[in-house]
Amino acid sequence: MLNSIGIFCGSSAGLNPVYLHAARNIGAFFAKNHLKIVYGGGKVGLMGAIADAAIQHDGQVIGVMPQSLVEKEIAHTGLTKLYVVKDMHERKYMMANLSDAFLTLPGGAGTLEEIFEQWTWAQLGLHQKPCAFLNVNEYFSHLLSMIRRMADEGFLKTEYLDMLIVEHQPDVILEKFRNYQPPKHKWQ
Structure with missing residues (x-):
């Protein structure tokens, strides 16, 4: 059964506004379809746009973020749940366990690394x-x-x-x- 979608995407918004628009749409879309979003927990870039849109549409958003990034104050504070983990490896493992499917939006090297690991698994x-x-x-x-x-x-x-x-x-x-x-x- 499909209950939660793990999303990998940029912590930047990119240069073209089409990416931010798509991120907002996907957050709202999954919220309206009663699917939890599992993502990296950030308030910045496409990550933050997805979370904000889902929250605005009464969606559930689960963040998973390493302590080192929480200390940099980029964690989203309005999530349904934020798991703070030791490192990026633990983050990916937890996101994999919490998700029933994986969706990738534009992003950089980290985004590709995350989806390629799930595809390999x-x-x-x-x-x-x-x-x-x-x-x-x-x-x-x-x-x-x-x-x-x-x-x-x-x-x-x-x-x-x-x-x-x-x-x-x-x-x-x-x-x-x-x-x-x-x-x-x-x-x-």
């Missing part, structure tokens, strides 16, 4: 949860071309390429989350 059968990209403004298109090349060159099985959900609309992603069937894991 899914390939290995450590979980059976879907991983998706909201391809706002074609932000992920070049990355997805590289991932396709991994498959074309024999470094990635096609079924692991195909397990990634890539869409432009939140409602389509939600439908695909609900209908997701994981492939056999890598060493099965």
Whole structure:
């Protein structure tokens, strides 16, 4: 059953206002669909915009943040729950356990590292949860071309390429989350 969505995205808003708009829309969308949001706990950038929009629409928002970032005063103070953890590894582990699916919005290296870890865990059968990209403004298109090349060159099985959900609309992603069937894991 789908109850909570783990979201990975930028702690910056980016330069194009389309990213901030998409973040606000996704926060409101999941709140209206009664899905909890699990995210990094920040009040800044796309992270903060998602949380604020969900809260404004009576959504539940769970943050997970390392103590070192809480000390930098970037933690959102209006969340349903904020878990303060030791480090980034514990953050990712807890977010994985609290989430039923994973959605990625534009962000930097940390955003990619987070979704790639969950995608890898899914390939290995450590979980059976879907991983998706909201391809706002074609932000992920070049990355997805590289991932396709991994498959074309024999470094990635096609079924692991195909397990990634890539869409432009939140409602389509939600439908695909609900209908997701994981492939056999890598060493099965």
